[in-house]
Amino acid sequence: MVFERRLTDGRAVTRMRERRPEAVLAWDELTASA
Structure with a gap:
């Protein structure tokens, strides 16, 4: 799910x-810390 969300x-x-x-x-910064 996380991977799909990253694509969108x-x-x-x-x-x-x-x-x-x-x-x-x-x-x-948010994606890097998440």
């Missing part, structure tokens, strides 16, 4: 990366 989250992050680069950095 990865797509969402790719979209956010264009609009909010700072949000992606914060997201990377």
